[in-house]
Amino acid sequence: MDDEASAGLRQRAEACLRQLAGEHARLREDQWAAIHALVVERRRALVVQRTGWGKSAVYFVATVLLREQGAGPTVIVSPLLALMRNQIAAAERAGVRAATINSSNTDDWEQVFTDVRDGAVDLLLVSPERLNNPDFRDQVLPRLAAGAGLVVVDEAHCISDWGHDFRPDYRRLRTLFADLPSGVPVLATTATANARVTRDVADQLAADSETLVLRGPLDRESLRLSVVRLAGAEQRLAWLAEQLDELPGSGIIYTLTVAAAHEIATFLRDRGYAVAAYTGQTEQAERLQAEQDLLDNKVKALIATSALGMGFDKPDLGFIVHVGAPQSPVAYYQQIGRAGRGVERAEVILLPGAEDRDIWAYFAGLAFPAENVVRLALEVLEQEGTLSTAALESRVDLGRSRLEMMLKVLDVDGAVRRVRGGWTATGQAWAYDRERYERVAAERSREQRAMLDYEAAEACRMEFLRRELDDPEAAPCGRCDNCTGRHRSADVSDAAATQARDRLRRPGVEVTPRRMWPTGMKAEGISGRIPASLQAEPGRALGRLTDLGWGNRLRRVLSDGAPDAPVSGEVFDAVVEVLSAWDWPQRPVGVVGMASATRPAMIADLARRVATIGRLPYLGEIEYAGTGPGPRRHNSAQRVRTLWNALTVPDTVPGLGGPVLLVDDRVDTGWTVTIAAKLLREAGVPAVLPLVLAVTA
Structure with a gap:
């Protein structure tokens, strides 16, 4: 493409962006570099940029330009329903016709497929769990991939088992990338990938040419980070009850467990706050209502587990408090990235607890199983043919979620295959990558130690997080409690502490x-x-x-x-x-x-x-x-x-x-x-x- 044509394409891209983000919006240079790579060069690109930078604008604009050139619809693999809902709303603002396929709208699938075939859909969002459904994998996905004009993987750090939020369903994307027709561009985006995860994802994306990696600085200028150390759970609840009114706007209070989310929500409601609990066990209708109430500022806060993480988009979110620390600085950075996207200042406060390490230890026990357990599962499938997960569970001593995770990894590795009725062995040779699993486990332990170091840090907290993400431009932020010397008080009144103690000891x-x-x-x-x-x-x-x-x-x-x-x-x-x-x-x-x-x-x-x-x-x-x-x-x-x-x-x-x-x-x-x-x-x-x-x- 000559310079004149490239300039014209950029003008058209800028016009699309203004339709999406407002008349004053202008493309960042890396946004344009990614769009050019996808639309003109039909390359594969990985964009690692902070939350709020505009990663979704890249694929919305690229979709419009590719569709104008006669390309097929964009297929986006997106991990959470909340993210899908936000993306569909944003797509409509950009004039992009969007639809979704996920577990909550199975009755709509046939109409969606008809609309895709008729050219009435520009952008189709697919949940990663669909990738491992036999019918979808064998019948629907090949048709989508063959006709796609662009394939996008959102929250791409989930592809890598080095990442803090590895999801086995994402592993199937490696096969999808390999099977795409020549010339179909691929875009992967994330805000939370250190150098090792970036290399791993880029390698899995790579086809005939090297993946274009566009990585920017990860500072969030609106965020004011602080840590408040309190003696126990009673003091943390009392502190919340006395400080919540002082925090700007509405926000999220993260907890590590479902039980803690409900305990805190109940206590704060008893103290007169409009709050709601939000966990993976919350009914879908309640979750949707809670999200909308927070978007509409009808609640002061959602008391949430990590179920409210990736995908929730409220630009004016004024604060995020963690009651208990996530088990890695990278996971922490991702969650706090929900705040301050459209405001000048947002408060980010960590209230660590003595029980955090116990909870981390529990999650560490969910790692990839030992080789003898994996071999037993393969032997059972080879001897007995197709078995459901439940039937295999009766023969292999693993909990359901861990067994399913193992089977999904084996599926991607080619050792088993998910079919109607369950799982079957393929007979292909399979090697247990002990060294990799041990290195991943060691990395998890290092991340936990780093989280403790963050809590105790005396230097800049944002710089600490950016270094954990291997941000080469990491530097003191000048805004956190350590940079300013203004540390939040850990004092709570006797009355509040007594009320919290009575609640927790009930x-x-x-x-x-x-x-x-x-x-x-x-x-x-x-x-x-x-x-x-x-x-x-x-x-x-x-x-x-x-x-x-x-x-x-x-x-x-x-x-x-x-x-x-x-x-x-x-x-x-x-x-x-x-x-x-x-x-x-x-x-x-x-x-x-x-x-x-x-x-x-x-x-x-x-x-x-x-x-x-x-x-x-x-x-x-x-x-x-x-x-x-x-x-x-x-x-x-x-x-x-x-x-x-x-x-x-x-x-x-x-x-x-x-x-x-x-x-x-x-x-x-x-x-x-x-x-x-x-x-x-x-x-x-x-x-x-x-x-x-x-x-x-």
């Missing part, structure tokens, strides 16, 4: 009984709904291990290294409070303890003390028959198989005329209590009331 959560047997166990004669005559009643726990209040205490009592000893007076008094508030239809007539390989003394003592204070007979313990409980199991099917014939009820149980309290230390999968309740009900007990110290989640 004991008691419901233990929901299991209603269905695990899937994939029909061969053992175990399937379907658990008969009501064999179920436990809804039980009670003192707290959740993920709670901000009781969680910290219970983790200390129930940790692997904790002694097997009677619980403290404080804990027992709280158990009594739970019992006092329990509105059971019929008073229990006895107490039964649960056998334990790790805490037999604690559980037996707790059960006896409960019986004494309740003036009930202690009926003994459910015991393990034979050699005991066997090794710990991680999924439902494996756990049920281990327990099915392993427990016996005490001789004192048959003939009881009323409910019994079943006392245990914790509920993890819930199957120990479920099997014990089944045996007690079979022995004639009319109702079983589980009472435990803690539930895992």
Whole structure:
């Protein structure tokens, strides 16, 4: 293209941008470089730029220009529904006709495909999970790829397992890139990729020519970073209650767990704040309403887990507070990037907690499984043919989410294939890349240490984050608490601290009984709904291990290294409070303890003390028959198989005329209590009331 034609194309691109972003908008040089590479050179490009820089403008403008040249529609792989909704709205402003295919609009798919075929769609957004659906992968995706004028991967750091938010579904994109017709440009965008992730993504994008990487400085001039160290969870809640009104506009308060999000939301609502909880467990309609309420400034804050991360776009978001630190500076940078995109100043505050490392350790346990477990899964598939995830779970000791992650990675590696009805082995040779997995695990540990260093840093906080992202232009920001010397006070009033303490120390959560047997166990004669005559009643726990209040205490009592000893007076008094508030239809007539390989003394003592204070007979313990409980199991099917014939009820149980309290230390999968309740009900007990110290989640 000659200079005159290039200048004309840029003028047209500028006109498209003004239609999208307003009459004063002008293309940045790197925006134009990316558009030129896509539209003129039909290259593959990776754009690593800060949130709010205008990455979406690149693919919207490129889409318009390519469509004017007769190219097919743009296909965007976008990770979150919130991001899709924002992008469709932005596309309409640019005059781009957009549609989406995701799990929430399956009824619309046929019409969407018809519109694509008829040329009525300029831009199609696809969720990454669709890429691993057999029908979509084999029938829909090839047609889309063959007719695409541009392929875009948003939040491209998810492609790399070096990244903080690796998603196995994104791994399939490597195959998509390789199968694209010659001359179809590809754009990958992200705001959170360090040098290693950038190289990895660029390598996966590369085809016949080297990927064009456009990387800019990652400073966010509107952000004012600070860290406030508070003595405990009670002080953090009290600080929020007293400081929230002082924070500008509306914002997001991030937590590390679902339980913490609900605890904080409830406490702040009780203090008169308009807030809402937002987690991965929130119903879709509630999430949409919460997002809209925040966009409309009808709430002061959403109390959210990382489910509200990538994709939420509110330019005037005035603050982000983290109650508990994410496990890497890169993840932290991404989340705080939601704030201050359209305002001159936004407050970013971290309130770290002592429990953060425990939560990080839990997530670290979800890494790629050991080789012997992976080999077992492959052997089972080779021997038995196609199996559903549930059926495979009954043969491989992994939890459901971790098993699915492993299978998706094996699928991309060519060792298994997802088909109708489940998964099948391909017979292709597969090597366990131990060195890479160990390096990734080591990188995760380094990131956690770096997050602790950020909390303790005495130099510029923004510079610290930019260096973690390998930003070559990292320099002191002059705005954070360390640069200015203006540190936020950690003082809270006695009244606020007392209110927070009362809230967090309020004991008691419901233990929901299991209603269905695990899937994939029909061969053992175990399937379907658990008969009501064999179920436990809804039980009670003192707290959740993920709670901000009781969680910290219970983790200390129930940790692997904790002694097997009677619980403290404080804990027992709280158990009594739970019992006092329990509105059971019929008073229990006895107490039964649960056998334990790790805490037999604690559980037996707790059960006896409960019986004494309740003036009930202690009926003994459910015991393990034979050699005991066997090794710990991680999924439902494996756990049920281990327990099915392993427990016996005490001789004192048959003939009881009323409910019994079943006392245990914790509920993890819930199957120990479920099997014990089944045996007690079979022995004639009319109702079983589980009472435990803690539930895992």
